Amino acid sequence: xxxxxxxxxxxxxxxxxxxxxxxxxxxxxxxxxxxxxxxxxxxxxxxxxxxxxxxxxxxxxxxxxxxxxxxxxxxxxxxxxxxxxxxxxxxxxxxxxxxxxxxxxxxxxxxxxxxxxxxxxxxxxxxxxxxxxxxxxxxxx
Amino acid sequence: xxxxxxxxxxxxxxxxxxxxxxxxxxxxxxxxxxxxxxxxxxxxxxxxxxxxxxxxxxxxxxxxxxxxxxxxxxxxxxxxxxxxxxxxxxxxxxxxxxxxxxxxxxxxxxxxxxxxxxxxxxxxxxxxxxxxxxxxxxxxxxxxxxxxxxxxxxxxxxxxxxxxxxxxxxxxxxxxxxxxxxxxxxxxxxxxxxxxxxxxxxxxxxxxxxxxxxxxxxxxxxxxxxxxxxxxxxxxxxxxxxxxxxxxxxxxxxxxxxxxxxxxxxxxxxxxxxxxxxxxxxxxxxxxxxxxxxxxxxxxxxxxxxxxxxxxxxxxxxxxxxxxxxxxxxxxxxxxxxxxxxxxxxxxxxxxxxxxxxxxxxxxxxxxxxxxxxxxxxxxxxxxxxxxxxxxxxxxxxxxxxxxxxxxxxxxxxxxxxxxxxxxxxxxxxxxxxxxx
Numbered sequence: 001x002x003x004x005x006x007x008x009x010x011x012x013x014x015x016x017x018x019x020x021x022x023x024x025x026x027x028x029x030x031x032x033x034x035x036x037x038x039x040x041x042x043x044x045x046x047x048x049x050x051x052x053x054x055x056x057x058x059x060x061x062x063x064x065x066x067x068x069x070x071x072x073x074x075x076x077x078x079x080x081x082x083x084x085x086x087x088x089x090x091x092x093x094x095x096x097x098x099x100x101x102x103x104x105x106x107x108x109x110x111x112x113x114x115x116x117x118x119x120x121x122x123x124x125x126x127x128x129x130x131x132x133x134x135x136x137x138x139x140x141x
Numbered sequence: 142x143x144x145x146x147x148x149x150x151x152x153x154x155x156x157x158x159x160x161x162x163x164x165x166x167x168x169x170x171x172x173x174x175x176x177x178x179x180x181x182x183x184x185x186x187x188x189x190x191x192x193x194x195x196x197x198x199x200x201x202x203x204x205x206x207x208x209x210x211x212x213x214x215x216x217x218x219x220x221x222x223x224x225x226x227x228x229x230x231x232x233x234x235x236x237x238x239x240x241x242x243x244x245x246x247x248x249x250x251x252x253x254x255x256x257x258x259x260x261x262x263x264x265x266x267x268x269x270x271x272x273x274x275x276x277x278x279x280x281x282x283x284x285x286x287x288x289x290x291x292x293x294x295x296x297x298x299x300x301x302x303x304x305x306x307x308x309x310x311x312x313x314x315x316x317x318x319x320x321x322x323x324x325x326x327x328x329x330x331x332x333x334x335x336x337x338x339x340x341x342x343x344x345x346x347x348x349x350x351x352x353x354x355x356x357x358x359x360x361x362x363x364x365x366x367x368x369x370x371x372x373x374x375x376x377x378x379x380x381x382x383x384x385x386x387x388x389x390x391x392x393x394x395x396x397x398x399x400x401x402x403x404x405x406x407x408x409x410x411x412x413x414x415x416x417x418x419x420x421x422x423x424x425x426x427x428x429x430x431x432x433x434x435x436x437x438x439x440x441x442x443x444x445x446x447x448x449x450x451x452x453x454x455x456x457x458x459x460x461x462x463x464x465x466x467x468x469x470x471x472x473x474x475x476x477x478x479x480x481x482x483x484x485x486x487x488x489x490x491x492x493x494x495x496x497x498x499x500x501x502x503x504x505x506x507x508x509x510x511x512x513x514x515x516x517x518x519x520x521x522x523x524x525x526x527x528x529x530x531x532x533x534x535x536x537x538x539x540x541x542x543x544x545x546x547x548x549x550x551x552x553x554x555x556x557x558x559x560x561x562x563x564x565x566x567x568x569x570x571x572x573x574x575x576x577x578x
Binding site: 007009011012013039040041043044045046048062065066067068069071100 | 520521522526527528529530533534555556557558559560561
């Protein structure tokens with residue numbers, strides 16, 4: 001089972017309508033967005049999204065001229081209760097793995113924490129080794 | 142002998158000191174002649190409070206007033222000419238894209254000097270009697286066709302006066318007549334190479350074409366590399382404009398600047414704002430004095446072309462100074478916080494950064510008393526992009542740093558998605574100046 005998940009990242013100027021344009025492309029391809037975040041710097045940002053068909057999204061956005069890339073991330077299933085985040089982040093901290101960025105969504109039965117870490121394979125081992133649960137790639141589609 | 146090193150050794154082998162001595166003599170004669178026979182220039186000299194006796198050295202040329210394209214338009218068609226129609230053997234007329242056309246008249250000596258200038262240039266790139274030259278510049282009122290035609294005939298080359306158009310036929314002629322050299326615009330050269338390829342003709346393998354004399358429009362080193370690589374042709378830059386006679390000056394075999402024959406022309410590069418002279422390597426507006434023109438003398442004529450000069454010795458052995466490739470038009474120049482900035486400099490810098498696309502825009506504004514310059518540039522499409530903000534910020538910082546180094550002005554940079562900036566048919570309008578002065 002593969003636990004590395006393809007996140008798509010899209011460069012976008014920080015302008016009204018840019019996110020809508022991207023979302024519209026995904027809608028027209030019938031691609032569902034499971035989670036997303038916007039990282040913002042002066043004047044531009046990066047839209048990061050977890051979608052049910054990352055290859056298709058990447059292909060379509062590239063064709064339309066977007067600057068887009070895919071990045072390996074992991075999705076950690078957290079207990080949706082106080083202390084859930086602490087458990088996961090401690091596992092990674094103990095294993096010496098650094099989180100570059102993260103975003104989360106709260107769903108049932110789990111909350112999902114999406115992590116971009118510096119050592120993906122080590123992070124997967126660390127979490128599974130300590131009894132944590134990861135979102136499998138197949139669960140997205 | 143079929144191969145010459147120099148067309149005109151007496152002139153081409155002159156030392157810098159001898160060239161300058163000759164230039165001073167010619168300048169002195171020119172100024173007296175204009176003062177005596179040109180109502181226009183005498184009035185202008187009087188307006189600047191300068192008399193021919195004040196020209197006591199070559200550097201005194203800075204005392205003389207400039208001439209402008211507008212002067213030619215204001216004196217349409219022939220009111221600036223010296224002498225009468227009976228002295229003229231030809232007219233050329235430049236197209237009037239920005240107003241009235243300009244008319245240039247030539248005496249027989251003017252034509253001789255023009256073709257001699259071209260003959261020296263063609264000889265300096267190794268052309269001669271053994272060559273067949275296809276002239277694919279327009280023939281007619283435009284100076285390109287006839288200018289190259291007479292120069293090529295002078296060196297004894299066999300001329301194919303093809304003019305422009307009918308590219309497939311031109312390529313057939315290049316094959317059938319064993320053409321070795323061509324003169325045309327760089328964009329026509331690129332077009333011709335593409336058409337040849339479609340016809341299944343490899344210029345390098347299937348023709349004898351080895352030399353191209355390209356000019357009459359701005360082009361770049363990148364274009365030269367592309368032309369030379371795809372065709373195996375050596376491409377040389379040629380410079381001139383109808384007011385100066387026509388195409389006059391070329392690069393030599395060194396391909397390192399355009400030699401300006403010192404007996405025919407005196408070159409200055411000036412700051413377009415102040416009119417002050419600039420030194421070697423500094424970019425500014427060309428002001429050219431034609432030292433021997435009879436019918437339509439030009440003194441310190443401000444063409445509006447931007448270039449720099451190099452007066453160091455050329456490896457070809459000629460001391461006649463060289464100007465750079467034309468790097469833009471003064472009309473495009475921006476003054477940002479008192480510093481002259483040419484959009485071509487911005488373009489050149491951006492093109493050296495692989496992560497960027499080819500489209501950019503310059504937005505100039507004013508905040509309080511301070512000019513601001515923003516360069517918006519598209520990222521290159523379809524290239525791996527890091528989704529880390531740090532990397533993008535680093536790229537942005539790199540672009541700003543390289544622009545600052547090249548322009549001497551601090552610049553704000555905005556990275557934008559491919560396809561965001563407006564596209565232009567023909568000449569791109571890359572500058573938005575929002576300053577209200």
